[in-house]
Amino acid sequence: MASSEEHHLSDFLTGKSEHTLALFKHFINSFNTIGPVEVVPLKSMIGLDNGHKRIAYITQLGKNFIHVVFPFKQEYPDNLCSQKIAQVPGQQQFNHHFRMLNMDDVNDEVLGFMQLAYRGELEE
Numbered sequence: 001m002a003s004s005e006e007h008h009l010s011d012f013l014t015g016k017s018e019h020t021l022a023l024f025k026h027f028i029n030s031f032n033t034i035g036p037v038e039v040v041p042l043k044s045m046i047g048l049d050n051g052h053k054r055i056a057y058i059t060q061l062g063k064n065f066i067h068v069v070f071p072f073k074q075e076y077p078d079n080l081c082s083q084k085i086a087q088v089p090g091q092q093q094f095n096h097h098f099r100m101l102n103m104d105d106v107n108d109e110v111l112g113f114m115q116l117a118y119r120g121e122l123e124e
Contacts, residue, residue, distance in 0.1 A: 007041040016061050023066045023100050024058070030106045031056075034118045055117040070096040070117050081110045 013021060031037045031048060037055070040047040046058040060067035075085055075094040084097040098110065106114075 007043060009039060009041045009046070012041060012046055012058075012061060017063055019064050020061050020066060023103065024061060026103050027058070027066060027068065027100060027106060030111065031114055031118070034111070034115050037118070050118050052120075056114070065099050065101045068098045068100065070098065070113055072096060072116070076113070079109055079113070081105075081107075081113065 013024070016024075028037065028039060028048075035050060038049040038051070040049050040054070042057075044059075047054045048056040048058070055070070057069045057071070058066055059069050071088075072094050073092055075087070076082070076096060077085060079096075081098050082096040083099050086095050086097070087093065088095060096113065098105075098113070100106065
């Protein structure tokens with residue numbers, strides 16, 4: 001990759017509020033309790049990688065929140081943490097959108113989805 005195409009984590013974190021930075025750090029640390037994740041700065045978002053594949057994407061760092069997308073092979077509609085679930089057109093991928101406003105938003109339900117993303121969905 002040419003140096004002009006490299007992306008840096010600081011590009012996403014610079015100028016963000018202390019609250020947003022604390023949410024980001026807490027989310028990454030919570031994932032690391034399940035297993036190690038690599039934070040991968042991309043062009044327009046931050047990917048989280050478990051060493052085998054990208055398992056989640058932080059698509060927005062707002063003034064007081066972070067927005068995370070979990071790409072799953074199926075829809076998991078029976079939950080309270082996804083504000084939106086959308087199928088990627090033409091693919092068997094369902095993006096589950098989670099908006100984290102507070103540290104305690106990473107509750108047991110969210111940790112379950114983080115674990116599902118990390119370990120992979122069971123093939124049917």
